Amino acid sequence: MKRAVAIIVETILFLVVFFAGWFLAGIPAAHTPNWQVNLSGNRYFVLDGIVFMFILYVLFLLVGMARHRLRSAVLTSTVAVVLALVLGLAMKFGFATR
Secondary structure (H helix, E strand, C coil): CHHHHHHHHHHHHHHHHHHHHHHHHCCHHHCCCCCEEEEECCEEEECHHHHHHHHHHHHHHHHHHHCCCHHHHHHHHHHHHHHHHHHHHHCCCCEEEC
16 A cells, blocks of 8 residues: 555656656746757657656665665656656647647
């Protein structure tokens, strides 16, 4: 039960980071790095949210390694990242039009 709650909380955290990275890339005054992939004509995908999400994932793994709980940290964080990535892409985080 604890692991399921941890996965849900981490998924929500990764979704918030994914959304914030995508949202802040659209604000010129935010001064965040802006990585984009052109999809077609005026459609593009902003990679900032995914990059920030995977930086947070590596940070979670490093904390798990420092606490000597790498096996549980890898399991819960990996499931949470995959769920957040699937949910974020289903909610069209990162996709934009010029």
